[in-house]
Amino acid sequence: MNTDESSLGRCPDCGERIPETWLLVEYEKDDGSEGIWAECPVCDDVVAPEQ
Structure with missing residues (x-):
């Protein structure tokens, strides 16, 4: 997994980062x-x- 991937923000339900893809x-x-x-x-x- 690419750790440099840009994030849209975090999920309001589980708190995980959501990748732009x-x-x-x-x-x-x-x-x-x-x-x-x-x-x-x-x-x-x-x-x-x-x-």
């Missing part, structure tokens, strides 16, 4: 900021990663 959707929120949804490779849930 697990990104599912990028979108713009109503306030103009960027939101993302990704799949957690550990718990297999679709989550909004936390920084």
Whole structure:
């Protein structure tokens, strides 16, 4: 496994880092900021990663 892989943040459910390769959707929120949804490779849930 590549330890230099960039992370999207941590899973809010299990706390594991989510690699960028697990990104599912990028979108713009109503306030103009960027939101993302990704799949957690550990718990297999679709989550909004936390920084």
